[in-house]
Amino acid sequence: MRSAQINFKTKPEVKEKAAKLAEQIGLSLSSLLNAYLHHFLNTKSVYFSAVDEEELEPSDYLVASLKEADEARKRGDYYTFEDSDKAVKFLEDVRTGKVKV
Numbered sequence: 001m002r003s004a005q006i007n008f009k010t011k012p013e014v015k016e017k018a019a020k021l022a023e024q025i026g027l028s029l030s031s032l033l034n035a036y037l038h039h040f041l042n043t044k045s046v047y048f049s050a051v052d053e054e055e056l057e058p059s060d061y062l063v064a065s066l067k068e069a070d071e072a073r074k075r076g077d078y079y080t081f082e083d084s085d086k087a088v089k090f091l092e093d094v095r096t097g098k099v100k101v
Contacts (some may be wrong), residue, residue: 006033 015029022032040046057064062070072078093099 018032019029021031027035079087079090081090090099094101
């Protein structure tokens with residue numbers, strides 16, 4: 001199979017970090033970039049994320065909500081449904097005030 005070479009510029013520390021991360025998941029930097037190009041061709045889309053690493057941590061509100069939900073679960077204070085239609089009807093009834101929770 002023939003191959004073509006692509007040259008582009010990046011900061012040395014970016015290349016180094018990317019190569020190390022690729023190696024951690026068992027890929028070479030070349031195979032990772034090749035896979036990205038194939039994904040680009042298949043999806044005809046580009047994904048960018050401006051998420052800060054700090055934003056990946058759960059917020060205080062989320063942590064408190066999860067604790068509250070876990071406590072409710074332990075008390076048995078939750079609803080179960082046989083199918084999604086019944087769950088949607090219940091939520092509609094709550095929204096319209098037919099059911100109080």
